[in-house]
Amino acid sequence: MIELKKISVSTPSKKVIVDNVSLDITPGKLTAIVGKNGAGKSSVLKALCGDVQKSSGTILFEGKTIDEINLGELARRRAVMTQKTNIEFSFSAREIVGIGRTPFSGVFASLKDEKIILKCMEKADALHLKDQSFTTLSGGEQQRVHFARALAQIWDAIEAKTPSYLLLDEPLASLDVAHQHEMMFILKQICKQNVGVLIVIHDLNLAAQYADVVHILKDGKTVAHGSPYEVFTEEIVTKAFDYPVSVIPHPKIQCPLIVASNTTS
């Protein structure tokens, strides 16, 4: 389990962007962070993986302070997919996914690594892109390749069902609706293999349909925290997003459905 305890993050100009947020990432559960633009969603994730310095609070990785853990050891148990990665050099998609195997491999990927690379690309529906230059791919295709890379990184732990973690910062942003659901479905599947998934996500209905735990942030503070049914109420969502919504039961699936209900437009 990864535990965030009372994390705060401030900008260099002392503006508080994350204020006293606590949350757990439990293997086997899909946790979603939602909130308005600028609510501090990505900052929580960045503080969690050490990309920004937290101003206070502690992060425990299976009981140990995360800074005490060796980077290589951490890399074999936790993969991060960041929002945007600019690559100036024309690696093929397969080489990019191959870089996900580097915490395990020597200078060159072993045959086992090669198999895992192709398997993860297939899972992320990126296998047909394998020989294309990464820089020429569309935004959505690049995201799928990065997703495959993140999967490849913790694949050993996934197969062995040892607890591992996958942190994703808006991985669905450039994906079409079919690929969005496909990726959420895969995340849900790997959760069952003892993976704790944390996803920063904009689409409330995707969160409602797939997440086990939802964390709503506003102005860096936690507004609500719990199962989709607990947090996705008209009152909480309207308050968190400053926009009127209605919550109705999904016609086919057991989950709440959030629709905008601004009657003045």
Add this chain to the structure above:
Amino acid sequence: MPLSTAIPLILKWLIRYKKQSITLSVLFIGLIFFAIISIGTGPVTIAPKIVIQILASKLGWLELDDSFSQFSAIVFSIRLPRVIMAMLIGATLAVSGAALQGLFRNPLADPTLIGVSSGSALAAASIIILGAQLSVFLPAFISNALLPIASFCGGLLATWLVYIISTKSGKTSVATMLLAGIAINALAAAGIGYLIFTADDIQIRDITFWTLGSIGSSIWDTVFKTAPFLLISLIGLPLLSKHMNIMLLGESEARHLGVNTQLIKKTVIVLAALGIGSAVAVSGIIGFVGLVVPHLLRLVIGPDHRFLMPGSILLGALLLLSSDLFARMIAVPAELPIGIVTSTIGAPFFLWLLVRKRSVANYL
């Protein structure tokens, strides 16, 4: 591992990296071929066959009669040290260029463009002018090493300066990188200009010729004094290939993949500055090798550092060897400074790169 399982594995590897293995092999053969031609070329022409025989006899593989002793002397005291120096310097400049491009995560980071070479040059020129006075007080072994050490420090300072100016939280602004390079180049030019202003006539000729780049004065003594420094970079930088591949994804991404990014960055800066600094100390500014070589290779074998670094060593050596041959041949009996040759190839190449990317804005 038994041979029966090793051979299929090696074959599989060769098929997987077909393009890369073929390119590196061709470069290797081409380099040896060119080196022999280059040793044989000059005021006294020596046939390739005889060059091979002379080299073989020195290695004790072949008995050679005395009629070749004159050729043998030319090969050993004049041609060979120069050819070795050209190869070492070309290889070091190219591999350092490739490493800097990996560090800045951008293919435009060239040691001459971003001011690393001129930083080294300014420091080295100061030693050339002021060293004579200093050497009175210093023991000989220190004053001998003063030039490469100063050159290394100048290069290190320039690299570090450009890096901290252009890079914030792991992201390099290419515009800032190139502009910082312009500023450092201008500053170094002003410094060298001042040194020339204060220098006497012989020093002026030394410095001017040296800033144009030349390996004409290479003798065994220069090779033995410089090679150890060059070899540290030549061997050290390719060892970081795997980590530099990961760093190309971005600094945070590399850290998430278990790379100690701070350590890798510092090592690359120090090794690249050491390579460029020692090269500048012995041969002056030989521009654009670090830009042209890695770029041509990327077009053929892709950006993977595991092949790009050894490839840069081979192609860099080959490029400088052929440039030196050209510089020796074009204005016989005089010699063209080799820096003029490489810049004549390199600067239009840089322009072509900009045009190919359509606008500089793509890099910002």
